[in-house]
Amino acid sequence: MPDFHPRIIGFLCNWCTYAAADLAGSSKLELPPEFTVIRVMCSSRIDHNLILSTFYRGADGILVAGCHPGDCHYGEGNYYARRRFALLKKVMETLDLEPERLELRWVSAAEGNRYAEVVNEFTDRIRKLGPSPIRTSTRL
Amino acid sequence: MAAVLPVGSDLSGAMNRFLKTILEKDIVDAVLMPMKVPSGDSFAWIIMSDSSIVDDAEAMAPVMPVQGARALRSLTRKGEGSIRVLALMRPCEIRAAIELSKLGQVKTENLILAAYDCPGAVPMDSFVSDPSSGEDLFRKMLAGEDVSAGEVKPSCTSCVEFSMTDADLHFGHFGLGGTEVLLIPGSPKGMEILEALELPADRETSIWDEAVRKRREKQVASRDAAFEETGENIRGVQGMLNVFADCISCRNCRAACPICYCRLCHFESETAKQDPNSRLDSAVTRGGISLPADRMLFHTGRMTHMSLSCVSCGQCSDACPADIPVAQVFSFVADRTQKAFEYSAGRNDGDPLPLRSFMKSELSGIHEMVSDAEPGGHAHE
Numbered sequence A: 001m002p003d004f005h006p007r008i009i010g011f012l013c014n015w016c017t018y019a020a021a022d023l024a025g026s027s028k029l030e031l032p033p034e035f036t037v038i039r040v041m042c043s044s045r046i047d048h049n050l051i052l053s054t055f056y057r058g059a060d061g062i063l064v065a066g067c068h069p070g071d072c073h074y075g076e077g078n079y080y081a082r083r084r085f086a087l088l089k090k091v092m093e094t095l096d097l098e099p100e101r102l103e104l105r106w107v108s109a110a111e112g113n114r115y116a117e118v119v120n121e122f123t124d125r126i127r128k129l130g131p132s133p134i135r136t137s138t139r140l
Numbered sequence B: 001m002a003a004v005l006p007v008g009s010d011l012s013g014a015m016n017r018f019l020k021t022i023l024e025k026d027i028v029d030a031v032l033m034p035m036k037v038p039s040g041d042s043f044a045w046i047i048m049s050d051s052s053i054v055d056d057a058e059a060m061a062p063v064m065p066v067q068g069a070r071a072l073r074s075l076t077r078k079g080e081g082s083i084r085v086l087a088l089m090r091p092c093e094i095r096a097a098i099e100l101s102k103l104g105q106v107k108t109e110n111l112i113l114a115a116y117d118c119p120g121a122v123p124m125d126s127f128v129s130d131p132s133s134g135e136d137l138f139r140k141m142l143a144g145e146d147v148s149a150g151e152v153k154p155s156c157t158s159c160v161e162f163s164m165t166d167a168d169l170h171f172g173h174f175g176l177g178g179t180e181v182l183l184i185p186g187s188p189k190g191m192e193i194l195e196a197l198e199l200p201a202d203r204e205t206s207i208w209d210e211a212v213r214k215r216r217e218k219q220v221a222s223r224d225a226a227f228e229e230t231g232e233n234i235r236g237v238q239g240m241l242n243v244f245a246d247c248i249s250c251r252n253c254r255a256a257c258p259i260c261y262c263r264l265c266h267f268e269s270e271t272a273k274q275d276p277n278s279r280l281d282s283a284v285t286r287g288g289i290s291l292p293a294d295r296m297l298f299h300t301g302r303m304t305h306m307s308l309s310c311v312s313c314g315q316c317s318d319a320c321p322a323d324i325p326v327a328q329v330f331s332f333v334a335d336r337t338q339k340a341f342e343y344s345a346g347r348n349d350g351d352p353l354p355l356r357s358f359m360k361s362e363l364s365g366i367h368e369m370v371s372d373a374e375p376g377g378h379a380h381e
C-alpha cells in the first residue's frame, strides 16, 4: 500500500516521553509525520474509553508512552497504567480487534534516540498493517 | 464436613423451615429471600424479620428477576446495618455480592451470605408468559431430571460455579435424592449458626461432592462449547457488529448487571458527548455512520470496565429486548481477562481487584521494544 498514510496517535506522559519527544525534535532526529502527539499528565491518565474512542474515531494505531517503572512523577501511576493496558490488550485480543495496533512503551526524558526508534518502529508496523478496519466501518 | 437437614416432601419447604427456625431463635434478625409477587408471574426480594412471613417465601425461586447482589447493595451501600441479616441467594448472586463488597458497594460485616446448589433458572420471559409451566420446569430441574437446554436460561447451561461459593453457609442437595440437605459452613459466621442450633457438622460429604463433580464436568463441556461458538461469532470488528447488530442502545444490559453500579456511567457523561461536526466528519469520510452513535464503544468499553468482575449470571441477556446474547459474549471475554490476571470474580480469597493492585515486576512482555511482544502476559510471575 504505497500511498497509505496511517493516522497514529501517541499519548505521551508530560514528564518523560513528551520531554523525550522534545529532545528528539531539537536533536533533529527524523520522525514520521503520521504520528500525532497528545500530551497527558501521566500514563495512568489514559483510560480504556479514551483509547477505544480514538480507535473508533479512526486511528490506525495508538501508542501510550510514559516514564519507566519506578520513575513515574506521581509515584505509581504507570504500574496501574500497565495493568489497565494489559486488560485492554486482552479484550482486543479476545475480540480479535487487531491488538497489535496498540502499544505501551517506557521512554524517559533523556531518551531522545529511543523515542525516535520507538515511534519509527511503531509507525512502520502500522504502515504495514494498513488501514484499521474500524476506520472504514459505517455501523459502529 | 456438614450438618444434615432432613427433608420431608419438599426441598424448598425444608429450607424455609430452617430459615424460620433461625429467625424464631433469634440467631439472625432478618432473612432476605425471594417471594412470589401477587400476580404469580415473578418473584421479588423481601427482607423479613417476622418468621410467619417466611411461610409465603420461596427459598429457591425458579426465576432470577433482580440480581440478588443488587438487592444487597441497595441495603448496605451506605454502610453496614446494625442487625444480622441472612441472605439466601443463587451462587452467582453471592459471587456478585462478594465482588461488590470488594468495590465498596456491599458491606458484609452484618450479613450472612447463604447459597445453595443451583439447578439453573427459568428465563424471565418464558416464566412471565406461563408461570405454571415455568414452575413445573423448575421442579424438574431441581429433581435433576433432564430438561431441554433451550428451556433454561442460557448462562445457566454453561455455569460451572453452580455450587459451593465463598458463602458463609451452603445448602447442598445435589445427589442426595431430595431426602436431605447438607448445611456446609464456609466461614466462622456459618459455623456459629450451626452451633447455635446445636447441629453438629459431622457428616461426610462425599456423595454430594461426587454429584457436584459430575455435574461440573458436564457443565464445563457445555461452557467450552458455548465459548467456542461465541469466540467464532465475535471475531473481528465485523463479528462484533454482527452479534450486536440489533442493539437498540437501551442499555438495559447495564441496568440489570449487578457489577455496573456507577452512579454516572461514563457513556452517559459529558465526556462521552461529541461535537456534532466530529460525528458528521466521520459520516462524510466513511460514507455513513449509524446513530445513535457509540454502540460499539459502549459494549467494548463496558467490557473493559467490568469484565474482571463479571460473574456470568446472565442478567444482561435476560434484560435485552433485542435477544442479543450479551452474557455469552461478556462471560467469554471475562473468562479471558480474569485468566490473564489469575483472578476469579466472586471469591473471598483475599485477592484484590486486579486494577486496584499491581506488582512492581510483572507483565514484562508488554512494554519492551519488540514488535512481537506477547499481548496480555501474565500478571503474577
Ligand code: SF4
Pocket (backbone or CB within 6 Å): B246, B247, B248, B249, B250, B251, B252, B253, B254, B316, B319, B320, B321, B322, B323, B324, B326
Ligand atoms: S440490552 Fe440489548 S439492546 Fe439494550 S443496550 Fe444492551 S445489548 Fe443493546
Ligand code: SF4
Pocket (backbone or CB within 6 Å): B253, B256, B257, B258, B259, B260, B309, B310, B311, B312, B313, B314, B315, B316, B317, B326, B327, B330, B331
Ligand atoms: S455482564 Fe452480564 S453476565 Fe456479567 S455480571 Fe453483568 S449481568 Fe451478569
Ligand code: FES
Pocket (backbone or CB within 6 Å): A013, A014, A015, A016, A041, A042, A043, A044, A066, A067, A071, A072, A073, A074, A075, A077, A078
Ligand atoms: S508521570 Fe510519567 S508515567 Fe506517571
